[in-house]
Amino acid sequence: MLELVNISKKFKQTYAVKNMNMFMERGEIVGLLGPNGAGKSTAISIMSSLVEPTAGEVYFDNRSILKNPTSFRKVAGIVPQEIALYEDLTAEENLRFFGRIYQIKGKQLQKRIEDVLQIIGLADRKKEVVKTYSGGMKRRLNIGVALLHEPELLIMDEPTVGIDAQSRKYILETVKQLNKEMNVTILYTSHYMEEVEYLCNRIYIMDKGNLIAAGTKEEINRILSGEKSIVIKASHLTNPFIYELKTYPLVNSVDVMDKQITVMVSKEVNLFKDLIAMADEANIELISVNIKTPTLEDVFLHLTGRALRD
Amino acid sequence: MTAILLAKLKHLLRNPWAFLGFTGICIVFALIMGLTGFESRSSVPIVIADEEVTGSSILTTLNDEESISFKEVEEDALIQSVKEGKAEVGAILNKDTYELIVGVESTTVSSVDNMIRQAYTEYGQRQKIIEHIGDLKQTENALQKEIDEASKNPVFSVTTSNFTTDQTMMYDPIYQYVFGFGLFFVIYTVAYNVLPMLIEKQEGVWDRLILSPVKKWKMYAGNMIYSFCIGYLQVLIIFSFFYFVFGVDFNGKFPETLLLLIPYVFTIVALSILLTAIVKNSQQFNAFITILAVCMAMVGGAYWPIEIVESNFLIAISKINPLTYGMEILHGVVNYGYSLEELFYPVSILLLMGTVMIGVGIHLMERRHI
Numbered sequence: 001m002l003e004l005v006n007i008s009k010k011f012k013q014t015y016a017v018k019n020m021n022m023f024m025e026r027g028e029i030v031g032l033l034g035p036n037g038a039g040k041s042t043a044i045s046i047m048s049s050l051v052e053p054t055a056g057e058v059y060f061d062n063r064s065i066l067k068n069p070t071s072f073r074k075v076a077g078i079v080p081q082e083i084a085l086y087e088d089l090t091a092e093e094n095l096r097f098f099g100r101i102y103q104i105k106g107k108q109l110q111k112r113i114e115d116v117l118q119i120i121g122l123a124d125r126k127k128e129v130v131k132t133y134s135g136g137m138k139r140r141l142n143i144g145v146a147l148l149h150e151p152e153l154l155i156m157d158e159p160t161v162g163i164d165a166q167s168r169k170y171i172l173e174t175v176k177q178l179n180k181e182m183n184v185t186i187l188y189t190s191h192y193m194e195e196v197e198y199l200c201n202r203i204y205i206m207d208k209g210n211l212i213a214a215g216t217k218e219e220i221n222r223i224l225s226g227e228k229s230i231v232i233k234a235s236h237l238t239n240p241f242i243y244e245l246k247t248y249p250l251v252n253s254v255d256v257m258d259k260q261i262t263v264m265v266s267k268e269v270n271l272f273k274d275l276i277a278m279a280d281e282a283n284i285e286l287i288s289v290n291i292k293t294p295t296l297e298d299v300f301l302h303l304t305g306r307a308l309r310d
Numbered sequence: 311m312t313a314i315l316l317a318k319l320k321h322l323l324r325n326p327w328a329f330l331g332f333t334g335i336c337i338v339f340a341l342i343m344g345l346t347g348f349e350s351r352s353s354v355p356i357v358i359a360d361e362e363v364t365g366s367s368i369l370t371t372l373n374d375e376e377s378i379s380f381k382e383v384e385e386d387a388l389i390q391s392v393k394e395g396k397a398e399v400g401a402i403l404n405k406d407t408y409e410l411i412v413g414v415e416s417t418t419v420s421s422v423d424n425m426i427r428q429a430y431t432e433y434g435q436r437q438k439i440i441e442h443i444g445d446l447k448q449t450e451n452a453l454q455k456e457i458d459e460a461s462k463n464p465v466f467s468v469t470t471s472n473f474t475t476d477q478t479m480m481y482d483p484i485y486q487y488v489f490g491f492g493l494f495f496v497i498y499t500v501a502y503n504v505l506p507m508l509i510e511k512q513e514g515v516w517d518r519l520i521l522s523p524v525k526k527w528k529m530y531a532g533n534m535i536y537s538f539c540i541g542y543l544q545v546l547i548i549f550s551f552f553y554f555v556f557g558v559d560f561n562g563k564f565p566e567t568l569l570l571l572i573p574y575v576f577t578i579v580a581l582s583i584l585l586t587a588i589v590k591n592s593q594q595f596n597a598f599i600t601i602l603a604v605c606m607a608m609v610g611g612a613y614w615p616i617e618i619v620e621s622n623f624l625i626a627i628s629k630i631n632p633l634t635y636g637m638e639i640l641h642g643v644v645n646y647g648y649s650l651e652e653l654f655y656p657v658s659i660l661l662l663m664g665t666v667m668i669g670v671g672i673h674l675m676e677r678r679h680i
Contacts, residue, residue, distance in 0.1 A: 049521065070523055078521045080514040084518040085515070088321050089320060098522070100316075101523075
């Protein structure tokens with residue numbers, strides 16, 4: 001349905017996206033993950049026809065969207081990261097405005113407005129101006145606007161940023177429902193790994209403008225299938241201690257965040273005793289040591305060296 | 311485009327206060343400044359030292375003066391007034407002579423001196439005629455009447471006129487301030503209606519519109535047409551208010567005046583677009599437009615007639631100021647009765663400025679993708 005072929009985008013001397021290849025099949029929910037500055041937003045801007053790539057091509061149903069953006073825009077809905085709404089208008093007026101922009105008119109427009117208000121759960125608040133809404137309600141309306149013209153493809157750029165857990169849950173359910181009941185293909189980016197794990201069939205991971213991993217959840221998880229992670233929390237950390245861990249022969253990788261260290265070792269390795277000894281030697285008080293099978297978050301950390309919310 | 315216009319209109323109806331505020335302030339300022347200027351006659355205190363002056367033509371002649379108001383006071387009050395600088399000059403009127411008490415040497419002093427001398431000369435001439443007739447009271451009264459009658463219906467009349475040249479300035483405070491403040495405040499109204507384009511770009515609404523099937527030129531046109539209409543509506547309200555409520559008749563050129571505002575408002579929309587393209591955020595825009603509008607008003611002749619500006623530098627700057635040409639058009643059509651050919655030059659300059667500024671502004675916006 002959507003295919004990115006060797007997409008690159010260069011700003012002055014820096015590549016925001018480099019040789020990116022990606023595809024989406026009809027009816028899929030695909031996750032795009034990456035820490036801040038990974039190039040996700042640029043990639044989304046390119047695949048939504050907002051920004052022209054320096055090189056490469058984007059195809060929608062085998063037709064270039066760069067050469068024919070208008071027909072693509074008629075069937076694609078974009079949910080931007082920002083709340084792109086008129087705050088002085090009501091929810092209904094916002095939907096009416098964007099509906100007209102999408103050339104929906106008369107009774108059809110009225111019906112679409114009512115349907116969308118039902119989907120996003122704002123039917124009873126439709127007459128209130130947006131600036132009186134909570135963050136979650138604004139986010140829901142932000143999604144609603146993108147649904148007005150019944151898009152086949154929905155591109156959602158971090159649609160749950162800065163909202164409460166209840167609204168987040170509502171949005172996730174709405175996304176799931178849109179995909180299941182209306183067969184909308186969805187590209188979803190988020191800072192919350194659990195959202196991507198819950199929603200997406202396939203995942204792409206970006207870092208520093210490059211795609212560093214791609215596949216189904218299982219395939220991604222398999223990257224670290226032969227390993228286990230040891231999460232150590234300590235009162236404080238010292239450089240000699242970290243250095244000793246990093247150079248320890250049985251350790252595959254070490255990631256440090258604040259007072260927490262994630263150590264990846266092979267499944268059969270038992271590092272517990274050695275770890276206690278090393279901490280004692282470095283005068284470090286261990287608060288907890290947690291050994292677990294690697295999650296998607298661990299894979300991400302392993303691949304990028306950064307946590308998703310960094 | 312209709313959707314954009316309707317949304318903007320709804321926004322205006324929901325938040326009309328800025329628009330009404332600017333319109334109201336403009337009317338109030340023009341009223342205060344214009345009417346004050348209109349009635350600003352210098353006041354000169356006079357003391358009548360001789361009873362005969364009271365009933366004489368001296369006082370009548372002085373009271374008929376249009377540019378100076380002579381007010382009778384006590385001698386102490388006159389001296390005090392001049393001493394404190396409240397009056398530049400005062401006069402003590404005797405039967406055959408007068409005395410000027412001068413505080414500051416100025417053009418007013420010589421004007422007052424001329425007026426009083428003229429009044430005494432006329433009075434003296436009358437007295438001479440009467441003396442020539444004789445002492446008979448009855449004859450004197452009849453002669454007085456005859457002189458008055460002759461003055462009212464002269465045998466022949468002399469019409470005086472003056473040449474107006476390029477250097478001749480015609481100044482009418484009410485027009486100066488209605489035009490000046492009207493053109494000045496419309497800069498703010500238009501600019502603050504173009505500003506949402508910048509905010510929409512920053513907030514992502516603009517991108518959302520780009521990602522719809524709507525054409526980009528329609529997005530720009532919708533915003534510009536709305537800003538133009540709001541700006542034009544404001545000057546329309548202000549000028550109509552003075553025309554219908556205060557009877558300022560624009561020298562019979564009211565429809566022409568309204569029509570000739572179009573190029574000016576268009577250029578201000580273009581200027582605002584250019585400014586929107588140059589600045590990075592709304593804070594910068596607010597700072598810029600405040601400084602720019604005041605400078606434009608000062609250099610363009612909105613606060614005072616441009617003709618009194620002597621600095622060559624400021625005059626040169628005024629040539630690239632749309633407000634200068636706006637004022638020139640309005641003064642030209644109302645005060646000087648310019649023909650269409652004469653108005654063609656400032657109108658063309660404004661249209662050229664507007665077209666260039668819109669072109670550059672949109673190009674910059676697109677290039678920077680703001």
